[in-house]
Amino acid sequence: MSFDVPDERRYLESHEWALETDGVVRVGITDFAQDELGDVVFVELPDEGDALEQEGEFGVVESIKAVSDLYAPVSGEVVAVNDDLFDAPELVNDDPFGDGWMLEIDPDDTDELEDLLTADEYEDQIA
Known part of the structure; x- marks a missing residue:
């Protein structure tokens, strides 16, 4: 089976992804992880302002x-949480790299x- 692993x-x-854009790191779980889990029914996330x-x-x-x-890919402060997941946790299954994102971190470094x-290293891990 082939999984989406954006470059x-x-x-x-542990199957979380991180995407840095304009100094903020968006975090979610991978296509492989959501497939292994099956139907996501609940997501517990930190509060904005929490330190990771x-x-x-x-x-x-x-x-x-x-x-x-x-698990957090970087240290920093939570600056946004995807509140849509509380009412629609299935977004993690439907679009793990898009609407199913979980939080955004203002990284310390x-x-x-x-x-x-990297994407290639992760693909090797899940192969």
């Missing part, structure tokens, strides 16, 4: 099959993105 993003081994540490837990995604912790997997 412009960076990835954690790179690779520290920031929330939980719950599906009909499993509950999985979510964008160089932390260099520590993450």
